[in-house]
Amino acid sequence: MPNYSRARIQDFLDRSDTAPNPDAKGRIFEDLIVYLFERFQGVRVADRNVLDNTGAQELDVVFWNNRVRSPFDFLDPILISECKNEAPPLSSAKCREFVAKLRSRGANTGLLISSSGIAGQLNGYRYANSVIMDALTADRIKVIVIDRAEILALNNTDDLINLITEKYLNLTLRRTLN
Template identity: 40%
Template sequence: MSKFSTIRIKELLEKSDAAKLPDLKGAALEKLGCYLFGKMKGLNLYGKNKFNASGSRELDIIYKNDRRTSELHFLDGFIPIECKNTAKKTTSEQVNWFANKVSDTTCRYGLLLTLSGLTGKDETEAAKSEIMRAVSKFGIGILVITRIEILQLSSTRDLANLLEQKYLALCLEEKVELEFY
């Protein structure tokens, strides 16, 4: 377990927020993503801004996950991360686009860092419906991390616990509801 510097997290968030162009906002948020996940045991940066063979889809960050030693042992051997820092909440279309990008890989789960949150009143509408659609249609799970959650992290153990809770909710609770209703 490694500790996070709350000063460093806030500094990276401020840089992302202060950037004038969308690409610069995204690049600054990618630095935050690399800071958070780069401190985790068992994760190694595989690539940033990686395109598929046709050049039509890009993954912001990809970590190689050594499940034998990783704090994220419950996730796949590769973890794609999408970074969204927009003034408006991440939409269902953006969630769908990311789910499609993940479905083009051998990964079953992707992480979505969205500083403004998801569309819908309380994450039970719109964008969340796309997350559930990705599970049922593609077999892809999208785990969402928001600004509020990032600001509450003090260690890699906190991040691993947060993601494990989201993973369990998506894999177990949501599937049980889908199967029996």
């Protein structure tokens, strides 16, 4: 159970929040996610900023999850993560885009790390969580959403294991994102 450095987590977030442009902001936020996940035996970065053959879809951080050695044996061997450090919660359209990325690659599980979480109903649009529930029902795609408050609450790797496990169970058993 390696500990996380709270000061280091806060530094990543502060640098990402004040980065001079969206690309730098995103890269630093992705670096934070790499820091959190590479502390696990059996989990490593497979690639970053991966474009599909058309150049239309980019994957932020892709982890190789060796399910024999990893505590995430219930997740896919290839973990696709989308990292968004944006002030507004992610819209249903952005959630739909991420689900489309997972679907087009045959992935069953994705990590959506959004600093501000995902949006509720706004101006008559569907709830962003409905998009995630629809993906679960229609395609058996599980999207685990992690927000800034949850990242800031992490003290050690066991906390992240427990968070992801609980979110996975809530999604599949209770059909909720909490």
